[in-house]
Amino acid sequence: MREYLKKLNAVQKKAVLQTEGPVLVIAGAGSGKTSVLTARIAHLIDSGVPIDSILAITFTNKAAGEMKTRVQQIVGNYGRMIWISTFHSFCVRLLRQEIDAGGVYSRNFVIYDESECEIIIKECLRELNFDDKRFKPSYVRGIISRSKNEMQTYKKFQELAVDPFEKNVGEIFELYTKKLIENNALDFDDLLLITVELLKKNTEVLKKYQSKFKYILVDEYQDTNHVQYLLTKMLAKVHHNIFVVGDVDQSIYGWRGADIKNILDFEKDYPEVKIINLEQNYRSTQIILDAANCVIKNNNERRPKNLWTENHSGEKVISYNAIDERDEADFIVRHIRELHELNEKYSDCAVLYRANSQSRAIEEGFLRAGIPYSIVGGYKFYERKEIKDVIAYLKLLYNQSDSISLQRVINVPRRGIGGTSMKYLREYAINNNISLFEASSRADEINQLTGKARTAFSEFSLLMFKLAGEQGKRELPDFIDYILRETGCLAELELAKTPENDARVENLKEFIGVAQDFVKSDTDGSVAEFLTHIALVTDLDKAESEDDRVKLMTMHSAKGLEFPYVFIAGMEEGLFPHARTLMNEREIEEERRLCYVGITRAMKRLYLLRSRVRSIFGQISVNTCSRFIDEIDSVHLEESEGQGVSWSKDKRLHTMPITAYAVSTRTHFDGKEALLKKTNSTATSAWRCGDKIVHNEFGNGTVVEVKGEGEKMLMKAVFPGLGIKSLMAKFAPIKKI
């Protein structure tokens, strides 16, 4: 028997070997579903199934990447060719081939992220003369998104609209749709929606993919939305070999349109389905599982299951009542340090939280202590201004209809083109039914423009033609470098030597590095694929597990992962469950499932932390303990008696003026990297993490991060009471002490 089969238990093996017909695997947390999925793929290949007739769909790129790696480990390099991807990247791949069959978009479409979509919505509001206070772009975008996830286009939405507000949203929706088409741009939801529409309308294309994919596997099926449901159903219609894996208790994307019914009703869709329950947990101790079960059993909307383990009972779940978020962070730091002294790896520890905004306080704790950490997800590299600017140049060069990108870069660097000139340009473009790009090349025909603006537009379009001429001639990283130099983006940043500009230049270099990695990876190295890559692959996906760092992330991001030591921070009513869910029982249940996901990430030891006082929006708020802690039977819990835990502290809290906690000890810094990066040339190799230094201005401090060497060396140091400062060792007035 094959090695990968030997490792499986009887039930898992059954799931792997049942290759024909629909199969539903109910996989409890930690029951080895990834092993089952990879073994099944390997088994299919072993049985002679052609590799290009297997389609595996996951929810995150990270999961897809991991599965690909594991399949390759079993079947060898040949496994590279397999279709393992997220729904979204699968759809892009299909659309790049087929989208012109729909007759609306062309293959060089670009993908708009949320902020770009909101800009479009703002344009719609302006044109329709709607108030952007009443129709908040982010809110309207949410409505449109949910609607598309329900497979509703604007026409359907307009039919269903009852009140005046909805009717107005329907108008916005319609104009929004038209504008995306004009820009030859798709939003995230379109990637799925347009694919399904295309397959529905175009039977030739549908047949092609239906017959191609003989075996379809879908991971995290409980998180599929209606469009995704339709897509899998259509693709599986001919061969009926559809294998879905999921766990109702881990459904945490209802707010994104995920519908638990898809998994609950799978049997109705496929009456001949084989149902397999994976109930043995290999991950956690008995006590951790008990705690998780205590919480989840309070949900009504679920299918009871019996998750069990042969693991020993283990340690009790440790709870801690922190005074404030700084105390909470310090508790985590103390305990991780302790674990590290006992030879546990930093990378075996994870801190999970409900909202990204919680990462700040915890991050500061790690910086103070000099503990290496990395934040997964959250504020993204690709959202930095300078990065978005280069991407916009690439997008515009790739797709000249993209007016959003044009408007982003037209005055970057400053070319003296302002709002008034842009207004005339837009009017001209609309009147002549041409793109902004074409309008700018015909600026001399626009009478209202000042001579200066006319020249600026003409020079801009000449520059773009020049850049476009180099596209394809140069390798991608070189092309990006060329853009940065020719446009003057780089020169503008290098003009004024500020730490901020230095950081931006460093970020741009890192972006070129991303392009270099991309070219080396398994792609065609084209601008098209690169743009798709950066639109769909967030830095969440490059969680470098090999280096020894504590991982910080939301519980959503943590799904599918496991860690020996897990800290869940912010177990407070209003934060978790989040205040915005408190009014609605269904949403509370989703929060509870999220808690279940969080708890079941832990293998050996779980810490549940809560803070009595927390500052939210710069306001101090006092929170009570999360109901989820109360739901855990106290026999599984043990209150930590570390510093600041006892009643005496608690009483002291009430006698102290609460504003005392509002005092911030940190100076402002812009993201982890932005202001912290500097370069250095002299005696740089002398600096190491943990070095105590004295700075002429800031006083005593500790080096917490050193990156690069020689000219490229970047360092970060923390100064008590001042926070983290970025230092250019070359210029910084620092001495080792």
Added chain:
DNA sequence: CGTCAAGCCCTTTTT
């Protein structure tokens, strides 16, 4: 046209 300060609303989670 560009800059700066005051005031706004906000953060739930992500492909």
Added chain:
DNA sequence: GGGCTTGACG
């Protein structure tokens, strides 16, 4: 507490 828009001024 902070990022973004707005409006006054140079």
